[in-house]
Amino acid sequence: MTMLRAETRIALPDPAAVLRPLCEHLREHEAEVGEVDGVTTIGLDGSRAELRTVAGALVAVVEASDLAGLQGMKLAVASHVVEFAPQGFAPTIRWSGDGAEPMLPPDFRVLMVTTAEQLTPHMRRIRFRGEDLARYDTLEALHVRLFIPPPGLPEPAWPMIGADGLLQTPPPEQRPAIRKYTIREIDVAAGTLAIDFVLHDDAGPGSAFAARVQVGDRIGMAGPGGRGLKQAARYLFLADETGLPALARMLGHLPAGATGLALVEIADAAERQPLVLPSGVSLRWLHRDGAAPGSTSLLTDALATLDWPAGEGSLYLWAACEHTAFREIRAAARQSLRPEIDAHLVVSYWRAGISEEQHAAEKKAA
Numbered sequence: 130m131t132m133l134r135a136e137t138r139i140a141l142p143d144p145a146a147v148l149r150p151l152c153e154h155l156r157e158h159e160a161e162v163g164e165v166d167g168v169t170t171i172g173l174d175g176s177r178a179e180l181r182t183v184a185g186a187l188v189a190v191v192e193a194s195d196l197a198g199l200q201g202m203k204l205a206v207a208s209h210v211v212e213f214a215p216q217g218f219a220p221t222i223r224w225s226g227d228g229a230e231p232m233l234p235p236d237f238r239v240l241m242v243t244t245a246e247q248l249t250p251h252m253r254r255i256r257f258r259g260e261d262l263a264r265y266d267t268l269e270a271l272h273v274r275l276f277i278p279p280p281g282l283p284e285p286a287w288p289m290i291g292a293d294g295l296l297q298t299p300p301p302e303q304r305p306a307i308r309k310y311t312i313r314e315i316d317v318a319a320g321t322l323a324i325d326f327v328l329h330d331d332a333g334p335g336s337a338f339a340a341r342v343q344v345g346d347r348i349g350m351a352g353p354g355g356r357g358l359k360q361a362a363r364y365l366f367l368a369d370e371t372g373l374p375a376l377a378r379m380l381g382h383l384p385a386g387a388t389g390l391a392l393v394e395i396a397d398a399a400e401r402q403p404l405v406l407p408s409g410v411s412l413r414w415l416h417r418d419g420a421a422p423g424s425t426s427l428l429t430d431a432l433a434t435l436d437w438p439a440g441e442g443s444l445y446l447w448a449a450c451e452h453t454a455f456r457e458i459r460a461a462a463r464q465s466l467r468p469e470i471d472a473h474l475v476v477s478y479w480r481a482g483i484s485e486e487q488h489a490a491e492k493k494a495a
């Protein structure tokens with residue numbers, strides 16, 4: 130296998146004082162850190178780095194089998210050198226070798242809108258065309274971060290990896306808003322994918338983009354991320370409209386013999402959509418019927434009246450919904466599931482009254 134390779138020499142007043150915490154930090158993030166003949170070796174996600182200190186500098190050589198791995202390792206080294214450099218000292222970093230020119234991050238694609246279809250009154254399916262989509266075609270990681278440029282910008286600006294290996298974000302007035310969405314359908318050969326957007330009140334950049342979208346508009350996409358479909362004897366799915374695209378994609382890929390139950394909270398009967406699912410999985414729509422999204426206990430009430438598993442096979446509980454319901458479902462799962470054989474993934478997809486940025490900051494602080 131041909132390996133890609135890049136190197137840099139970073140002038141530092143005391144390189145050993147930067148290398149030490151850098152290694153400790155990467156070790157905490159599951160990197161394999163070792164030392165051979167005075168050279169520090171780091172293995173991370175299939176890529177490798179060799180770091181050595183010389184008089185007044187840290188020399189780094191990184192290798193990986195693909196550009197994504199190479200840029201990931203360059204970023205890991207460069208960002209931690211900046212982090213652990215002495216206060217007031219800004220290291221100058223310039224990589225030579227493969228991937229040295231400024232470029233879009235390897236997990237980033239620019240997508241162009243090809244169609245927009247109103248699936249239901251509050252759900253809009255937008256189809257995009259993009260290049261080289263193979264990495265996004267996986268049930269292991271269903272979600273992406275969308276980079277939505279401010280409206281009216283003649284030429285969108287995207288985050289770029291600079292010659293220093295660090296991510297350069299566009300200036301604030303051109304900076305895209307970042308929102309998490311789910312790939313609902315993907316066709317790598319055709320270079321297309323579809324994302325279902327909830328159109329909601331108090332629209333932020335995500336919902337507003339979906340409402341105003343025009344054929345030819347461009348957005349950025351990075352990922353994929355999150356956890357995907359698990360193998361289990363039986364399934365219990367709970368979702369509101371925001372979790373419905375992920376649920377629908379998983380249901381469509383369950384083995385034909387799968388059994389279980391899917392509970393989906395929606396505004397009313399007009400929001401129902403046809404779903405492909407195995408005959409052993411039943412689907413129950415729960416209508417808010419006039420109540421605001423995120424204000425009801427429909428999902429948790431339905432869960433409370435279910436028979437939880439006894440001696441049968443393993444159960445996988447998957448839930449994606451508004452924050453309040455998420456907390457209650459997670460608490461119920463922790464009480465009622467059998468940790469030795471059951472598994473669960475319960476995620477808050479949005480929080481009523483606050484934007485995605487605030488919601489993400491709260492999750493991080495929790």
Ligand SMILES: Cc1cc2nc3c(=O)[nH]c(=O)nc-3n(C[C@H](O)[C@H](O)[C@H](O)COP(=O)(O)OP(=O)(O)OC[C@H]3O[C@@H](n4cnc5c(N)ncnc54)[C@H](O)[C@@H]3O)c2cc1C
Nearest residue numbers: 310311326327329333334335336479480481482483484485
């Ligand atoms: C892993 C993951 C995958 C997701 N996949 C999808 C998907 O495929 N499709 C999808 O539509 N959403 C999805 N979401 C949810 C979506 O990211 C949030 O709803 C996000 O807040 C929408 O961004 P916005 O810019 O429209 O609103 P924001 O700027 O984030 O928020 C503005 C206001 O709108 C409110 N708000 C946000 N979402 C809703 C809503 N659904 N209903 C009512 N009010 C709301 C907020 O509370 C806030 O008051 C996903 C979230 C996660 C974490």
